[in-house]
Amino acid sequence: MSGKSGPGGASGRVHRSPHVAAALRERLRDTFWFAPTAGLVCAVALWWVLSDLDTRIVAHLKNEGAYAELGDLLAFAMDARTIVTTVSAAMMTFIGVVFSISLVAVQMASGQLTPRVVRIFVRSRISKLTLTVFLATFAFSLLVLTSYEGGAEPDPRRVTSAPLVQSLLTLGLVGLSLLLFVAYVSSTLRLMQVGPVLDHITRESLRALARQPHGPADRLPPGPGAVHVPHRGRAGVLRDVAVARLVRAARRQGAVLRLVPRAGDFVVPGTPVLTVHGGAAPSSRTVGRALSVGVERSPHQDPAFGLRQLSDIALRALSPSLNDPTTAVQCVDRIVQFLSAAVVLPLTALHHRDRRGDVRLVQEVPGWTDLVDLAFEEIRSCAAASPQVTRRLLAGLDDLLSLAPEERRKPLLRHRALLVEAVERTVPEAAGRAFALRPDRQGIA
Incomplete structure (x- = not known):
């Protein structure tokens, strides 16, 4: 019963067995929680790294005596604070509205075609990526707000940390969220x-x-x-x-x-x-x-x-x-x-x-x-x-x-x-x- 093939290859359709990771990958593709959860974990880890980097930047500028340059960076961070606050307040509402509309579209498509099309939405990479970036942007903006020190105009000589790089990344995430929103809407319309x-x-x-x-x-x-x-x-x-x-x-x-x-x-x-x-x-x-x-x-x-x-x-x-x-x-x-x-x-x-x-x-x-x-x-x-x-x-x-x-x-x-x-x-x-x-x-x- 060894079933070794002869010269003519007459032992059937033979091939190397696929790796176990292939089945695991397919199981994860059929879930809608893994990518957003991984995105939230990455957002926390990234904030931790960038927070330490911002602290090092402020400490370096203070050691070099570059208080003027540090003041300009703090002014930029304070200006970006308004955007970060707005993003953190509006992102969850935005996520709820977008995905409510999407679920209605999926329901209409399943009613007109077949309920099996719902799995297309679940396995959609753009859907998972959009939700992941939206949630990561929301979580990251909340964490960035905890990094601000002082009042409206913090003293460059007393401040120990300022979300400089964090603010830049938050702005980048907002821009990426807008681009993904356009792509996501286009993908959802195609599903209909x-x-x-x-x-x-x-x-x-x-x-x-x-x-x-x-x-x-x-x-x-x-x-x-x-x-x-x-x-x-x-x-x-x-x-x-x-x-x-x-x-x-x-x-x-x-x-x-x-x-x-x-x-x-x-x-x-x-x-x-x-x-x-x-x-x-x-x-x-x-x-x-x-x-x-x-x-x-x-x-x-x-x-x-x-x-x-x-x-x-x-x-x-x-x-x-x-x-x-x-x-x-x-x-x-x-x-x-x-x-x-x-x-x-x-x-x-x-x-x-x-x-x-x-x-x-x-x-x-x-x-x-x-x-x-x-x-x-x-x-x-x-x-x-x-x-x-x-x-x-x-x-x-x-x-x-x-x-x-x-x-x-x-x-x-x-x-x-x-x-x-x-x-x-x-x-x-x-x-x-x-x-x-x-x-x-x-x-x-």
């Missing part, structure tokens, strides 16, 4: 538009697909005496797998592990998550730390999640409450784009190897038929009465048929035949059927 959201979902799915290496397929046989490892954690969706942890655990036990659920599957306690071949099973703690189970799917190791989102948006657009076939056509555009990239890939089980080249973990992924069914089954059943969508579906299926190798044409032909049958059953007029069954990449050009 169909095209940018679909483009983001598609690019994210294609990146997830590209992260999975591809090669010839060779399934490892189950073999006698396989041991099943049950899930001991909470119920939820399998989001990510720390492949490196499982590979190391399998190497230590001299075993080959097969992951039973795929990324995106819902797992409940007691159901098998691993099958162990040829060695001892890893500990429950190791398995629990290697499997990330949450309440919602993640695209990191689950390219099919993008198709799920595109299909959801198309289905909502085709519902009688919205009746927006143009949005459905845009979804079909992106679905065809994704499938055209996947049609030439093997889409077979991933075989993860240890440093010696032995296969230690087998991970199943959705096959070509699974992806095609996910992409077209529900949309096809809801689009029979919309000629704009049926024409785009036919054009997309024809494009994929022209790209697909012979062994992958069957599911495409099946969906094309079912679409034709659905239109013929739904549209009574011969002229209407002929119009609805004419392939068109724009739907109705």
Whole structure:
């Protein structure tokens, strides 16, 4: 069961296991607290360093007897004090108003498209950066106010410290906050538009697909005496797998592990998550730390999640409450784009190897038929009465048929035949059927 590849590389899709930090990075991207918290910590640390620097500057000028220059710097610091006071008083109100408006925009986008678009906002770098800088500016300005000494005109001979560099940095943070505010508003407005959201979902799915290496397929046989490892954690969706942890655990036990659920599957306690071949099973703690189970799917190791989102948006657009076939056509555009990239890939089980080249973990992924069914089954059943969508579906299926190798044409032909049958059953007029069954990449050009 070592699974070493031969000269032809026939041991499946093999590659080095991704580092554990990759899974941690994805978990942090799905949180909205880490970046702002880190920003607040950095603001306090930066204030501490700059406060000491300002003290050293004042002490140096006093030792050199440069009281005139020190007086000018103190005058600048006192002038900047008004700005710092205003910033500290207004920043929290500004943050509350900005993000209240943003949450309303996200709510509108999720109602028009799909609730899954909320995660785009949560994972948005510009959103996290904006909130981080806003909070850091607020905290830093409050700390700077504690550094002022004396009254309106402090005596240069008696003052021991003055926020000179701190005041300059506060002004810089205010300017950066204004620039980020413009960028943030622009990003939020894009989130309310169909095209940018679909483009983001598609690019994210294609990146997830590209992260999975591809090669010839060779399934490892189950073999006698396989041991099943049950899930001991909470119920939820399998989001990510720390492949490196499982590979190391399998190497230590001299075993080959097969992951039973795929990324995106819902797992409940007691159901098998691993099958162990040829060695001892890893500990429950190791398995629990290697499997990330949450309440919602993640695209990191689950390219099919993008198709799920595109299909959801198309289905909502085709519902009688919205009746927006143009949005459905845009979804079909992106679905065809994704499938055209996947049609030439093997889409077979991933075989993860240890440093010696032995296969230690087998991970199943959705096959070509699974992806095609996910992409077209529900949309096809809801689009029979919309000629704009049926024409785009036919054009997309024809494009994929022209790209697909012979062994992958069957599911495409099946969906094309079912679409034709659905239109013929739904549209009574011969002229209407002929119009609805004419392939068109724009739907109705």
